[in-house]
Amino acid sequence: MDIKVARVYEDPGRDQDDYRVLVDRLWPRGVSKAMIDIDEWVKILAPSNTLRKYYNHDISKYKEFVILYYEELNDPLATEKLIELTEIARKKKVILLTATKDMEHSAAFVLANYLSEMIK
Secondary structure, eight states: OEEEEEEGGGOOOOOTTEEEEEOOSSOOTTOOGGGOOOSEEOGGGSOOHHHHHHHTTOGGGHHHHHHHHHHHHTSHHHHHHHHHHHHHHTTSEEEEEEOOSOGGGSHHHHHHHHHHHHHO
């Protein structure tokens, strides 16, 4: 199982066996759809607009953001997509792509951890 997070703007490109997923709710600014090599865009796994606006990359809210985001990921529609991605991750390297600058405190990073926990 291999789940990685990469920034869209610094994306090194596809390896032969990657499954590449854009996990932002909004399309990255300044990037055309032809510029990003993705297999799918899963907005359902991105934080809701309400949660995204509340967090607004304020690191002082990060712990609470993680808790609230995990709650959103327990939604039945999100769970269905998460199960699909865990099945893919058992066979291929999954790359979660995001436009976020602070990768360590990003929703994509939280999602990668969540998926890793599901696979264990």
